[in-house]
Amino acid sequence: GDSVTQMEGPVTLSEEAFLTINCTYTATGYPSLFWYVQYPGEGLQLLLKATKADDKGSNKGFEATYRKETTSFHLEKGSVQVSDSAVYFCALANTGGFKTIFGAGTRLFVKA
Amino acid sequence: DTGVSQDPRHKITKRGQNVTFRCDPISEHNRLYWYRQTLGQGPEFLTYFQNEAQLEKSRLLSDRFSAERPKGSFSTLEIQRTEQGDSAMYLCASSPPTSGGANEQFFGPGTRLTVL
Numbered sequence: 001g002d003s004v005t006q007m008e009g010p011v012t013l014s015e016e017a018f019l020t021i022n023c024t025y026t027a028t029g030y031p032s033l034f035w036y037v038q039y040p041g042e043g044l045q046l047l048l049k050a051t052k053a054d055d056k057g058s059n060k061g062f063e064a065t066y067r068k069e070t071t072s073f074h075l076e077k078g079s080v081q082v083s084d085s086a087v088y089f090c091a092l093a094n095t096g097g098f099k100t101i102f103g104a105g106t107r108l109f110v111k112a
Numbered sequence: 113d114t115g116v117s118q119d120p121r122h123k124i125t126k127r128g129q130n131v132t133f134r135c136d137p138i139s140e141h142n143r144l145y146w147y148r149q150t151l152g153q154g155p156e157f158l159t160y161f162q163n164e165a166q167l168e169k170s171r172l173l174s175d176r177f178s179a180e181r182p183k184g185s186f187s188t189l190e191i192q193r194t195e196q197g198d199s200a201m202y203l204c205a206s207s208p209p210t211s212g213g214a215n216e217q218f219f220g221p222g223t224r225l226t227v228l
Binding site: 004032034036042043044045046049089091093098099100101102103104105 | 145154162167207216218219220
């Protein structure tokens, strides 16, 4: 079945450091890919998405590129801030799909 | 737009009791989803409604679980004869009619269930 694997955390970085959180997926067909974020004490919210191969999703300085050849959707940010401390979830949903499959989440701590 | 709301936010119950959770989706969203999230894991899909029709149920959803969305608006999730393994965060999400294949979901704050 469909699945998402993301790097284990926690990831601890200093402010202004470069961030990469790896995500790979297994899916039939051509899924849409997502990154969701959960800030402390808040609900899950969509960070960015990509719906087809080679699409780049971006938001709030974060980027991820849909790589079909490597079945990956790695999250990157050039300069993290303390306010980026959160849990990040990689997810997929198949075409016309309603069911979203989530990875286990990666906790990010950013130190001032 | 007040977002997705869930009630209650926390529920503590004794093993064997029945519990019911409510979810109010964003008003123009026709799709509604229930997920379960345990500590250190991502949300796991439980079930999905399009309007009032329940279109899929996960194998995770045993016969002790039932969900309804009687008028295509709010939804309820009931767990009968709760077990300690049911302790988790229950998340509700909603989404508008699909466009372009992407299926962005808007999540509520969740109901945290503790079964003693």
